[in-house]
Amino acid sequence: xxxxxxxxxxxxxxxxxxxxxxxxxxxxxxxxxxxxxxxxxxxxxxxxxxxxxxxxxxxxxxxxxxxxxxxxxxxxxxxxxxxxxxxxxxxxxxxxxxxxxxxxxxxxxxxxxxxxxxxxxxxxxxxxxxxxxxxxxxxxxxxxxxxxxxxxxxxxxxxxxxxxxxxxxx
Numbered sequence: 001x002x003x004x005x006x007x008x009x010x011x012x013x014x015x016x017x018x019x020x021x022x023x024x025x026x027x028x029x030x031x032x033x034x035x036x037x038x039x040x041x042x043x044x045x046x047x048x049x050x051x052x053x054x055x056x057x058x059x060x061x062x063x064x065x066x067x068x069x070x071x072x073x074x075x076x077x078x079x080x081x082x083x084x085x086x087x088x089x090x091x092x093x094x095x096x097x098x099x100x101x102x103x104x105x106x107x108x109x110x111x112x113x114x115x116x117x118x119x120x121x122x123x124x125x126x127x128x129x130x131x132x133x134x135x136x137x138x139x140x141x142x143x144x145x146x147x148x149x150x151x152x153x154x155x156x157x158x159x160x161x162x163x164x165x166x167x168x169x170x
Contacts, residue, residue, distance in 0.1 A: 007033050009153065035156065063135040071134050081137045084115060085123035089132075095121045 008031050011020035019028035022036055040046040044142055072079045093103055096118025104114045123137055130136035148155040 007035065009034065009037065016079050022035075063138040064130055066135040066138065068134055071138055075139055076136065078137045078139065081115070081123050082127070083132045085120060085127050085137070086132070088120055089124055089127060095124065097121065 010031055010052075012018065015022050020032070022032045024030045037046065066074075068079065071082075084107070087107060088100060088103060091103075093099055097120075099119040100117040101114065104117075104120060108114050126136045150158060
Protein backbone atom coordinates (compact mmCIF):
# COMPACT_ATOMS: atom_id res chain seq x y z
CA UNK A 1 0.00 0.00 0.00
CA UNK A 2 2.62 2.57 1.02
CA UNK A 3 6.04 3.20 2.46
CA UNK A 4 5.79 4.39 6.04
CA UNK A 5 9.39 5.56 6.05
CA UNK A 6 12.58 4.64 4.20
CA UNK A 7 12.47 0.96 5.19
CA UNK A 8 9.06 0.14 6.69
CA UNK A 9 6.13 -0.85 4.46
CA UNK A 10 2.38 -1.01 5.05
CA UNK A 11 0.48 -3.86 3.39
CA UNK A 12 -3.25 -4.53 3.53
CA UNK A 13 -4.59 -8.08 3.29
CA UNK A 14 -6.29 -8.44 -0.11
CA UNK A 15 -10.05 -7.98 0.06
CA UNK A 16 -10.00 -6.65 3.65
CA UNK A 17 -8.98 -3.56 5.58
CA UNK A 18 -6.71 -5.63 7.87
CA UNK A 19 -3.09 -4.62 7.91
CA UNK A 20 -0.53 -7.37 7.18
CA UNK A 21 1.99 -7.72 10.02
CA UNK A 22 4.95 -10.03 10.52
CA UNK A 23 6.05 -11.70 13.72
CA UNK A 24 9.33 -10.09 14.79
CA UNK A 25 9.46 -12.08 18.04
CA UNK A 26 7.02 -14.43 19.76
CA UNK A 27 3.86 -12.37 20.27
CA UNK A 28 5.36 -9.21 18.73
CA UNK A 29 3.86 -8.22 15.36
CA UNK A 30 5.27 -5.34 13.32
CA UNK A 31 4.96 -3.92 9.83
CA UNK A 32 7.26 -5.61 7.32
CA UNK A 33 10.46 -3.93 6.23
CA UNK A 34 12.08 -3.81 2.82
CA UNK A 35 14.76 -6.16 4.14
CA UNK A 36 12.08 -8.66 5.29
CA UNK A 37 10.42 -8.59 1.85
CA UNK A 38 13.75 -9.14 0.08
CA UNK A 39 14.70 -11.99 2.42
CA UNK A 40 11.30 -13.69 2.03
CA UNK A 41 11.58 -13.38 -1.75
CA UNK A 42 15.11 -14.84 -1.70
CA UNK A 43 13.90 -17.72 0.51
CA UNK A 44 11.07 -18.51 -1.91
CA UNK A 45 8.36 -17.52 0.58
CA UNK A 46 7.20 -14.61 -1.60
CA UNK A 47 6.92 -14.90 -5.34
CA UNK A 48 6.05 -12.84 -8.38
CA UNK A 49 2.61 -13.94 -9.55
CA UNK A 50 2.64 -11.82 -12.70
CA UNK A 51 4.01 -14.77 -14.74
CA UNK A 52 1.48 -17.34 -13.59
CA UNK A 53 0.11 -19.92 -16.03
CA UNK A 54 -3.26 -18.14 -16.01
CA UNK A 55 -1.63 -14.83 -16.92
CA UNK A 56 0.36 -16.41 -19.75
CA UNK A 57 -2.71 -18.22 -21.06
CA UNK A 58 -4.67 -14.97 -21.00
CA UNK A 59 -1.84 -13.20 -22.86
CA UNK A 60 -1.74 -15.91 -25.54
CA UNK A 61 -5.48 -15.62 -26.08
CA UNK A 62 -5.36 -11.85 -26.27
CA UNK A 63 -2.32 -11.22 -28.47
CA UNK A 64 -1.08 -14.26 -30.38
CA UNK A 65 -4.04 -14.31 -32.77
CA UNK A 66 -3.65 -10.68 -33.81
CA UNK A 67 -2.77 -9.91 -37.41
CA UNK A 68 -0.27 -7.35 -38.64
CA UNK A 69 -2.83 -4.53 -39.00
CA UNK A 70 -4.13 -5.00 -35.45
CA UNK A 71 -0.63 -5.04 -33.99
CA UNK A 72 0.39 -2.01 -36.08
CA UNK A 73 -2.62 -0.05 -34.84
CA UNK A 74 -1.95 -0.92 -31.19
CA UNK A 75 1.83 -0.97 -31.06
CA UNK A 76 3.90 0.01 -34.12
CA UNK A 77 7.13 -0.89 -32.32
CA UNK A 78 6.05 -4.55 -32.22
CA UNK A 79 5.87 -4.57 -36.03
CA UNK A 80 9.39 -3.13 -36.23
CA UNK A 81 10.65 -5.81 -33.80
CA UNK A 82 8.85 -8.51 -35.79
CA UNK A 83 10.38 -7.43 -39.10
CA UNK A 84 13.88 -7.25 -37.67
CA UNK A 85 13.69 -10.62 -35.87
CA UNK A 86 12.01 -12.31 -38.84
CA UNK A 87 14.68 -11.01 -41.21
CA UNK A 88 17.38 -12.35 -38.89
CA UNK A 89 15.67 -15.75 -38.81
CA UNK A 90 15.19 -15.85 -42.59
CA UNK A 91 18.86 -14.97 -43.10
CA UNK A 92 19.80 -17.68 -40.59
CA UNK A 93 21.93 -15.29 -38.59
CA UNK A 94 23.65 -16.75 -35.54
CA UNK A 95 22.39 -15.76 -32.12
CA UNK A 96 25.40 -13.56 -31.54
CA UNK A 97 24.73 -10.12 -30.08
CA UNK A 98 27.40 -8.31 -32.09
CA UNK A 99 26.41 -9.93 -35.39
CA UNK A 100 22.77 -9.05 -34.80
CA UNK A 101 23.56 -5.45 -33.78
CA UNK A 102 25.56 -5.01 -36.97
CA UNK A 103 22.69 -6.53 -38.98
CA UNK A 104 20.16 -4.18 -37.32
CA UNK A 105 22.37 -1.16 -37.94
CA UNK A 106 22.89 -1.97 -41.64
CA UNK A 107 19.25 -2.86 -42.27
CA UNK A 108 17.84 0.24 -40.55
CA UNK A 109 16.88 3.23 -42.62
CA UNK A 110 19.11 6.29 -42.26
CA UNK A 111 18.43 7.93 -38.92
CA UNK A 112 16.21 5.09 -37.71
CA UNK A 113 16.79 3.57 -34.32
CA UNK A 114 18.62 0.30 -33.96
CA UNK A 115 18.32 -2.54 -31.47
CA UNK A 116 20.64 -4.35 -29.12
CA UNK A 117 21.76 -7.80 -30.13
CA UNK A 118 20.38 -9.34 -26.92
CA UNK A 119 16.95 -7.85 -27.66
CA UNK A 120 16.97 -9.26 -31.18
CA UNK A 121 17.91 -12.69 -29.83
CA UNK A 122 14.97 -12.51 -27.40
CA UNK A 123 12.62 -11.48 -30.23
CA UNK A 124 13.89 -14.31 -32.43
CA UNK A 125 13.28 -16.79 -29.59
CA UNK A 126 9.76 -15.44 -29.05
CA UNK A 127 8.94 -15.79 -32.73
CA UNK A 128 10.24 -19.36 -32.87
CA UNK A 129 8.40 -20.32 -29.68
CA UNK A 130 5.10 -19.00 -31.05
CA UNK A 131 5.18 -20.20 -34.67
CA UNK A 132 6.37 -16.87 -36.08
CA UNK A 133 3.22 -15.01 -35.02
CA UNK A 134 3.54 -11.24 -34.92
CA UNK A 135 1.49 -11.13 -31.73
CA UNK A 136 4.37 -12.82 -29.92
CA UNK A 137 6.21 -9.49 -29.97
CA UNK A 138 3.30 -7.46 -28.63
CA UNK A 139 3.84 -5.79 -25.27
CA UNK A 140 2.60 -8.26 -22.64
CA UNK A 141 2.53 -5.95 -19.65
CA UNK A 142 -0.58 -3.96 -20.47
CA UNK A 143 1.21 -0.84 -19.24
CA UNK A 144 1.11 2.48 -21.01
CA UNK A 145 4.36 3.60 -22.60
CA UNK A 146 6.65 5.21 -20.03
CA UNK A 147 4.82 3.79 -17.00
CA UNK A 148 6.84 1.84 -14.46
CA UNK A 149 6.40 -1.91 -14.29
CA UNK A 150 6.76 -1.74 -10.53
CA UNK A 151 3.84 -1.30 -8.15
CA UNK A 152 3.46 2.36 -7.14
CA UNK A 153 4.98 1.83 -3.71
CA UNK A 154 8.02 -0.03 -5.05
CA UNK A 155 8.49 2.59 -7.77
CA UNK A 156 8.51 5.37 -5.15
CA UNK A 157 11.04 3.45 -3.06
CA UNK A 158 13.32 2.88 -6.04
CA UNK A 159 13.14 6.49 -7.19
CA UNK A 160 13.78 7.88 -3.72
CA UNK A 161 17.44 8.83 -3.47
CA UNK A 162 18.87 8.43 0.00
CA UNK A 163 21.58 10.86 0.93
CA UNK A 164 24.42 9.58 3.03
CA UNK A 165 26.41 12.71 3.97
CA UNK A 166 29.17 10.68 5.62
CA UNK A 167 29.93 9.04 2.29
CA UNK A 168 29.91 12.35 0.41
CA UNK A 169 32.47 14.08 2.60
CA UNK A 170 35.41 11.89 1.63
